[in-house]
Amino acid sequence: MTDTPQRTRPLRVLAAMSGGVDSAVAAARAAEAGHDVTGVHLALSANPQSFRTGARGCCTIEDSRDARRAADVIGIPFYVWDLADRFREDVVEDFVAEYEAGRTPNPCLRCNEKIKFAALLDKALALGFDAVCTGHYAKVIVKEDGTRELHRASDMAKDQSYVLGVLDDKQLAHAMFPLGDTVTTKEEIRAEAERRGLAVAKKPDSHDICFIADGDTQGFLARRLGKAEGDIVDESGSKLGTHEGAYGFTIGQRKGLRIGTPAPDGKPRYVLDISPVTNTVTVGPAEALDVTALTAIRPRWCGTAPAGPGTYTAQLRAHGGETGVTAELVAGELRVTFTEPVRGVAPGQAIVLYDGTRVVGSATIASTTRATAATAV
Secondary structure, three states: OEOOHHHOOOOEEEEEOOOOHHHHHHHHHHHHOOOEEEEEEEEOOOOHHHOOOOOOOOOOHHHHHHHHHHHHHHOOOEEEEEOHHHHHHHHHHHHHHHHHOOOOOOHHHHHHHHHHHHHHHHHHHHOOOOEEEOOOOEEEEEOOOOOEEEEEOOOHHHOOHHHHOOOOHHHHOOEEOOOOOOOOOHHHHHHHHHHOOOHHHHOOOOOOOOOOOOOOHHHHHHHHHOOOOEEEEOOOOOEEEEEOOHHHOOOOOOOOOOOOOOOOOOOOOEEEEEEOOOOEEEEEOHHHHOEEEEEEEEEEEOOOOOOOOEEEEEEOOOOOOEEEEEEEEEOOEEEEEEEEEEOOOOOOOEEEEEEOOEEEEEEEEEEEEEOOHHHOO
16 A cells, blocks of 8 residues: 555645645655645635734735745745635634534634635646645555545654544545655754755744634634623522623633632532523533533545444544544434543534544534533533
8 A cells, every 4th residue: 555645656736835834845745756746825814914923823924925935945836826705704704603603613624624625626626736735744545446545644743634534535535645654753844844945944833723813712703703791600500600702612611711609619610511592601510521422413434434333433622632432323423422431522523533543534523412411412
């Protein structure tokens, strides 16, 4: 088996260049492998001038200039494509709507699904490109029959396969991840960039949510949704305090609750439930967060959908660990049972299933079952 398309014939490759070090090194490696590479920077903000210089995002004028300079050094053509309208509709508005509905979305997965491997890939294929190259740390393994599998990166410390779990087999057929085999530290990637003469070698890593330049998610949502005062209550419904918008909370949150009355046992309290209908946030003890099972919707498979129940490991957040599960597709929904209770599971998050290092697929968490039945949501 081979593990990336660049091991085969030379390809026409469109390298998505964010202006950061990973995507620049990925583009350089693809070109060095003999492919016909063209760099493209995605303009995702309708008004990039509004972002301060040095913002830790990937939508600024500064970022597009960094990407252009990197392409010049590599010696490849470079373009800027305006996908701001599509990004706003499919990623930003979806992000706001999910929080407004009391769910916790992952915009990076949404961007990979709708922008980089849908809008960008569709345009690339229409222009005659064979593959889209990005700086993600993951591997595409090509099997003897020509089918492809998505696998974790060789270096688990940098693995980003979780945010790629939304890709289907058709998208994987045109995906290239030149950094997936790299078993090095990020400093070594930066050293490689410096050896190649890429000025982005010392540029800070981008913020997880690229369209929130200052990292203040709650402030961003408050500006979009406005303040909406509601109650913070305990499991019995007794009022403990107030908030300025239920959208500012996530399941499992401990900090920022601003509850004046301490718990009877003196232990910290956590967000257990968010009800957008009543604008109420319910808090309680850590053990009330234990989740034993969940139902997830909109499954996407990195290949053929599994038949019948199976045993897998699951990842529930981008930087989280793995946990054992049994899962089965029932009437189009993924039913998952955990081998041991887990905490901090929120509707709107993605669950990604793995078989060893292979990504089986992903789905969006719709509901959970708690170990304490009274707090099931």
